[in-house]
Amino acid sequence: DETTSEPLPGVNVVVQDLNQGAATNADGQFEITGVPAGSQTLVASFVGYQQGTATVEVSAGETTEVQIELVPTEVQLDDVVVTALGVEREQESLGYAVSEVEGEDLEQAGEENFISSMAGRVSGANVSSSNVMGGSSRITIRGPGSLSGDNQPLIVVDGVPIDNSNFNSLGQNTGSGGYDYGNAASMVNPSDIQSVTVLKGASAAALYGSRAADGVIRITTKSGQQQDAIGLSVQTGVTASQLYNFPNYQNKYGGGSSPNFFQNAQGQLVADYGTDQSWGPRLDGRQVREWHSYDDVSGAPVGETSAWDAHPNNVENFYNTGATWNTNVAFSQGGEDYNYRLSFKNSMQNGNSVESELDKRNFSFNGSLDLTDKLTATASANYVVEDARGRPGSGYTNANGPWLQFNHFGQRQIDLSEGAPMRDIQRPDGTQRSWNWANSGLGTDAAPQTGAIIYANNPFWIRRKNYQNDDSDRFYGKARVSYDLAETTTASVQAQTDYYTTRQQERIAIGSVEQSEYEEDMREVQESNLRARISHDGELTDVLSLQATGGANYRYSTLSRNRGATQGGLSTRGVFTLENSISRPQIDDYFQEQALIGLFGDVTLGYQDLAYLGGSLRSDWSSTLPADNNNYLYPSVNASIVFSNLAALEESDILSYGKLRLNWSQVGSDTDPYRLSFSYPIQSSFRGTVGQSLPNTVPNANLKPEIKKGWEIGTQLQFFNDRLGLDATYYSEETENQIIRVQGSRASGYQSRLLNAGTIANKGVELQADIT
Numbered sequence: 001d002e003t004t005s006e007p008l009p010g011v012n013v014v015v016q017d018l019n020q021g022a023a024t025n026a027d028g029q030f031e032i033t034g035v036p037a038g039s040q041t042l043v044a045s046f047v048g049y050q051q052g053t054a055t056v057e058v059s060a061g062e063t064t065e066v067q068i069e070l071v072p073t074e075v076q077l078d079d080v081v082v083t084a085l086g087v088e089r090e091q092e093s094l095g096y097a098v099s100e101v102e103g104e105d106l107e108q109a110g111e112e113n114f115i116s117s118m119a120g121r122v123s124g125a126n127v128s129s130s131n132v133m134g135g136s137s138r139i140t141i142r143g144p145g146s147l148s149g150d151n152q153p154l155i156v157v158d159g160v161p162i163d164n165s166n167f168n169s170l171g172q173n174t175g176s177g178g179y180d181y182g183n184a185a186s187m188v189n190p191s192d193i194q195s196v197t198v199l200k201g202a203s204a205a206a207l208y209g210s211r212a213a214d215g216v217i218r219i220t221t222k223s224g225q226q227q228d229a230i231g232l233s234v235q236t237g238v239t240a241s242q243l244y245n246f247p248n249y250q251n252k253y254g255g256g257s258s259p260n261f262f263q264n265a266q267g268q269l270v271a272d273y274g275t276d277q278s279w280g281p282r283l284d285g286r287q288v289r290e291w292h293s294y295d296d297v298s299g300a301p302v303g304e305t306s307a308w309d310a311h312p313n314n315v316e317n318f319y320n321t322g323a324t325w326n327t328n329v330a331f332s333q334g335g336e337d338y339n340y341r342l343s344f345k346n347s348m349q350n351g352n353s354v355e356s357e358l359d360k361r362n363f364s365f366n367g368s369l370d371l372t373d374k375l376t377a378t379a380s381a382n383y384v385v386e387d388a389r390g391r392p393g394s395g396y397t398n399a400n401g402p403w404l405q406f407n408h409f410g411q412r413q414i415d416l417s418e419g420a421p422m423r424d425i426q427r428p429d430g431t432q433r434s435w436n437w438a439n440s441g442l443g444t445d446a447a448p449q450t451g452a453i454i455y456a457n458n459p460f461w462i463r464r465k466n467y468q469n470d471d472s473d474r475f476y477g478k479a480r481v482s483y484d485l486a487e488t489t490t491a492s493v494q495a496q497t498d499y500y501t502t503r504q505q506e507r508i509a510i511g512s513v514e515q516s517e518y519e520e521d522m523r524e525v526q527e528s529n530l531r532a533r534i535s536h537d538g539e540l541t542d543v544l545s546l547q548a549t550g551g552a553n554y555r556y557s558t559l560s561r562n563r564g565a566t567q568g569g570l571s572t573r574g575v576f577t578l579e580n581s582i583s584r585p586q587i588d589d590y591f592q593e594q595a596l597i598g599l600f601g602d603v604t605l606g607y608q609d610l611a612y613l614g615g616s617l618r619s620d621w622s623s624t625l626p627a628d629n630n631n632y633l634y635p636s637v638n639a640s641i642v643f644s645n646l647a648a649l650e651e652s653d654i655l656s657y658g659k660l661r662l663n664w665s666q667v668g669s670d671t672d673p674y675r676l677s678f679s680y681p682i683q684s685s686f687r688g689t690v691g692q693s694l695p696n697t698v699p700n701a702n703l704k705p706e707i708k709k710g711w712e713i714g715t716q717l718q719f720f721n722d723r724l725g726l727d728a729t730y731y732s733e734e735t736e737n738q739i740i741r742v743q744g745s746r747a748s749g750y751q752s753r754l755l756n757a758g759t760i761a762n763k764g765v766e767l768q769a770d771i772t
Contacts, residue, residue, distance in 0.1 A: 001049075001070060002069040002072075003071075007026075007027050007028025009025060009229075010225065010334070011024040011028070011030070011044050012044070012045050013030050013042055013044045013068070015032060015035055015041070015042060016042070016053075017041075018035070018040075020034065023336070025229075026229050037058050037059055039055060039056075039057055039058075040057075040058055041055050041056075042055075042056060044070060049071060049072055050070065050071045052069065052070045053068075092609065093604055093612040093640060094638075094661065095614055095639050095661045095662060096201045096661060096663045097124075097661075097714055097727070097729045098197060098199055099121075099123065100195060100196065100197050102196075103195055106118070106190050106196065107190050111129075111190070112186060112190075113129070113182070113183075113185060113186040114185065114190045114193060115127060115137035115183075115185050115186075116129040116137045118139060118196070118198075118217075122141075123767060124142050124731075126139065130182075132351070132391065133322070133349060133351030133356050133357075133358050133388070133391060133392065134182045134186065134351075135180040136180055136182050136183045137183065137186070139152060139153065139217070140214065141153055141198070141200050142200060142215070142731060142733065142762055142764060144760070144762075145735040146214075146669070146706060146739075146760070147740050148738065148739055148740050148741070149214075150214075153212070153216055154208055154214075154217070155188075155217045155219070156216060156219065157219045157382070157476065158366060159478055159494065159496065160476050160477065160497075160498060160529075161208075161211070161496075162184065162476055163527060164183050164184045165183065165525065166181075166182075167502065167521075167523060171397075172394065172395065175394075175396060176396050177393065177401065178394065178400070179392075179393055179394070179400065179468050179506070180392075181391065181470060181502075181504060184500070187360075187362075187384040187500075188219065189343070189362040189364060189382075191235065191326075191328040191343070191345055192345075192362070192364050193219055193221060194220045194222045194223070195219075196219050197217075198216070198217055199215055200215050200729075201663065201665060201710060201712050207600050207616055207618060207634075209553075209596070209598050209600075209620050210622070210667065210668055211669075213669045213735075221341075221380070222330070222341055223339055223340075224333050224334040224367065225334050230333045231330075231331065231332045232330070233328075233330040233331075234327075234329050235327070235328040235329075236325075237326050238325050238326070239323070240321055240323050241321070241324075242319075242321050243316070243319050243352050246315055246316055247407060249312070249315070249412060250278070251310035251412055252282060252310075253282055253283060254278060254280050254283045254310070254411060255271055255272060255275065255280050255411030255413060255435075256271060256272035256275050256279065256280020257279055257280060258272065259281055260281065268288075268303075269286060269287070269289060269305075269308075270289045271291075271308070271413075273291050273436060274437055274454055276405065276436055276454075276456055277409060277410075278410065278411045278412040278413075283308055283413060286307070288307075289303070289305050291434075291435040292421035292422075292433075293305065295433070297424045298424050300421070311412070311413065311414065311416070311417070313417075314412070314414055314415060314416040314417070317416045317418070318354070318402065318406075319354075320350070320351075320352055320353070320354065322349070322350055322352040323349070323350050324348070324350075325347070325348045325349075326345065326346070327347075329345075330342065331343070337369065337370035338369045339367060340366070341366055343362070343364050343365075344361070344363055344364075346360075347359065347360040347361075347362075351391075351392065352392075353390060353463060354390070354460060354464070355464060355467065356391065356392060358386070358388040359386070359388075360384065360385070360386045360387075362382070364382045365379075365382075366381075373484075374483055375481070375484075376482050376483075377480070377481050378479075378481075379477070379478065379479050379480070380478050381477035382476050382477055383474070383475050384472070384473070384475075385471075386474075388469060388470050388471070389468075390469070393462070393468075398462075398513060399457070399462070399512065399513075402463075405436075405455075405459065406459075409456060411435065414435055416459065422458060422460060423460050425460050425465070426461070426511070432465075432512065435456075435458075436453050436456040437452060437453060438453065453513050454513070461512070465509035465512070466508050468504065468505060470502065470503060470505065471502070472500060472503075474499070474500035475498075476496075476497065476498040476499070477497065478494055478497075479495050480493070480494040481493055481494075485534075488537055488538030489535070489538075490535050490536075491533070491534045491535075492532070494529075494533075495529070496528070497526065497527065498525075498527045499525070500525055501525075502523050502525075503521070503522045504522075505518070505519070505521075506518070510569070510574075511573070515569050516566075517570070518565070518570060518580065518581075520565075521562075521563045522561070523560065525557075525560075526557065526558050527555065527558075528556050529553060529554065529555050530553070531552070533550070533551030534549070535548070536549070543607060544606065544607060546605060547604045547606075548601070548602065548604070549602050550600065550601040551599075551600060551601075552598065552599050553596075553597070553598045553599075553600065554595075554596075554598075555595065555596045555598075556594070557594050557595075558592065558593045558594075561591075562588070563590075564578045564586065564588070565578075565586045566581035566583075566585050567584060567585055568582035570582065587684060588681075590681075592672075594673050595622075596620055596621065596623065598618055599618065599619050600617070600618040601618075602615070609642065610641065610645045611639070611640070611641050612639065612640045614639070615635070615637045615638070616634070616635070616636045617634065617635050618634040619634075620632060620634070623673070625671065625676075625704075625705060626676060626701055626703060629702070629703075630670075633666070633668070634666060634667050635665070635666055636663065636664065637663065637665075638661070638662065638664075639663070640660065640661040640662075641659065641660045641661075643659070644656070644659070654719055655717070655718075656719060656720065656721055657717065657722065658715070658716070658717050658718070659716045660713075660714075661713070661714050661715070661716070662712070662714075663711065663712055665709070665711075666709045667707075668708075669706040669707075669708070671705075675700065675703065675739075675754055676699055676701050676703060677699050677701060678699060679695065680692040680694065680695075697741055697750060697751065697752045697753065698744075698752070700755060700756075703739060703756060704737045705737065706735055706737050706739055708733060708734070708735040709735075709736075710731060710732060710733035711731070712729055713730055714727065714730065714766075715728055722772070723771065723772050724769075725769065725770040726767070726769050727769075728766070730763075731762075731763065731764055731766070732761075733763070734759060734761045734762075735759065735760045735762075738757060738759065739754065739755075739756060741753070741754055
């Protein structure tokens with residue numbers, strides 16, 4: 001390297017005009033034998049460097065030494081960008097907005113879910129992330145376009161579309177209570193990412209079909225570099241997290257609704273622990289018989305009074321300092337006709353909540369092998385195992401989360417610090433030990449002595465007894481074979497799959513305020529794709545270039561769900577199985593499948609690296625739409641002019657690069673399976689008779705696909721030798737034929753009907769600046 005003087009391994013060195021050469025080793029050294037005597041020219045080439053040459057005088061029978069220095073190539077704006085279906089395009093030829101994020105930047109952000117690391121890095125993208133262990137991260141591009149759809153972009157890893165479903169419960173999504181189980185994108189290992197390309201407009205994503213109506217996030221993972229020896233990379237690190245920005249709680253008044261205490265037979269002051277609010281007696285340090293003085297579980301003498309004081313940091317004391325340990329090991333190697341990379345990542349996370357942990361292990365492989373001069377095989381495989389216990393509960397409930405009593409129905413004198421009585425969660429007989437007693441407002445000692453709880457569970461009981469756990473296994477990968485039909489034409493066939501299973505278990509222990517319960521929910525998700533494609537990239541004439549691709553795609557996806565929940569409570573304490581249900585447990589089985597066939601094509605004409613005109617067309621046939629209305633088209637046209645290549649501007653000292661782009665596109669979107677006709681799910685039997693349920697929504701046999709039409713105009717400018725850059729875009733999108741449920745009269749026997757109705761319009765300006 002001319003700039004660093006470091007040796008370069010893997011440099012290809014050949015003798016000009018002779019079929020002789022060698023690659024440099026790890027020390028940058030090479031040896032070529034049998035070279036004829038006389039004046040010879042050596043040519044050295046390496047990715048990322050300008051080609052280097054050296055003239056050598058070779059004498060017969062002697063060894064000649066020579067040193068070649070290579071100059072790094074400056075990154076130019078005509079770099080190749082990986083667009084839809086992995087088609088490589090020069091950036092200056094693109095007629096639509098594309099953003100790129102380097103994997104190194106995402107890894108440095110330190111987020112376990114790479115979607116969270118995208119915040120603030122892509123103009124027009126809105127990222128919202130949960131702050132809980134393993135929580136969901138959501139991204140939308142250019143706003144929501146559908147009233148009933150997910151509105152998130154399609155995620156593609158090395159050409160494999162991966163499912164990004166969120167299986168949180170309705171209670172979690174509406175705030176009434178549940179757990180955040182995260183989304184499937186969290187299983188992508190950020191340490192494996194080489195780069196991320198965000199295709200924003202429908203024009204950029206038209207080749208992917210209906211799922212790309214909201215854009216595409218295309219991930220390219222790291223691959224093996226050309227080197228003789230096996231490369232080894234080891235990364236390890238630990239991060240810590242703490243909760244902050246707690247609400248401002250009042251600390252003047254303790255539990256109850258009256259300014260006065262009760263008094264027991266011994267003359268002791270007794271607080272009202274039956275009222276789950278904190279507008280009682282002033283917290284002034286008076287000696288009071290508190291809830292934990294009615295037993296000796298905590299080691300304090302029974303009947304002892306204690307100071308009636310506030311604990312300002314009691315909520316903060318409930319939470320721990322979280323920690324995440326990450327270790328990533330990768331092996332890689334490459335030669336002239338092969339490369340591979342194998343990696344393993346182990347992640348262990350302790351959450352901020354009591355007894356919460358999440359372990360994840362990622363195994364990944366990708367490689368390429370030239371079987372002949374024209375035939376190349378490529379493969380990638382990823383396997384992910386995830387286990388979690390004690391995800392924090394949330395929402396308006398006391399069953400699985402403490403926030404309801406912390407922020408609404410609690411008492412400010414309750415101590416939650418280390419060693420506090422509240423941390424001893426049960427009495428010797430196994431019953432729950434807490435502060436919120438039934439009938440405590442009567443002013444006697446009977447309620448605390450019985451220990452009957454009325455509203456709020458002990459928050460530590462929730463974490464240790466009413467916990468959840470879940471586990472997931474996922475595999476996704478591809479196998480691809482390509483053949484060079486000609487120097488500029490390639491045919492390829494690719495098979496790919498994404499398969500995962502997940503199991504969620506939730507429990508409410510005997511002794512909780514709520515009825516005891518156990519629920520188990522298992523899902524199996526798979527999507528398989530088979531694609532054939534022919535691509536051409538070459539020159540038509542001295543001034544015209546042509547890039548074209550066409551092909552077909554078949555997609556088949558399935559979802560299987562098996563859910564069981566106890567009824568009437570649990571029979572035996574501490575046993576969480578469906579067999580422990582007092583009444584017959586509720587069992588739900590569900591299966592769905594969906595198929596889609598698509599034909600696609602894309603053409604771009606270029607004129608002297610100055611002007612480009614392109615278009616794409618895709619036609620899909622979906623199994624979820626009516627047979628006579630199941631086909632829809634995705635046309636798009638785009639154009640770009642690189643005006644900085646005009647003769648009048650080529651020598652400008654101010655403008656380094658300038659491009660104007662314009663495009664129009666249309667993308668269709670189908671619907672979920674089984675929405676065209678009535679279905680009657682089988683229910684649990686009653687007295688030996690099997691029942692079926694009637695749906696609440698009237699299906700629609702004449703559904704039409706949602707259609708999104710949009711156009712955009714933008715410019716890309718670079719100034720002062722690429723030190724200052726500006727990218728500006730104006731876009732306008734309109735989605736019609738919204739597939740929505742419309743409420744109707746319940747006198748009809750149904751709550752709603754499924755219709756095509758409504759239009760959503762999105763317009764906006766995107767600005768992105770960079771300074772180097």
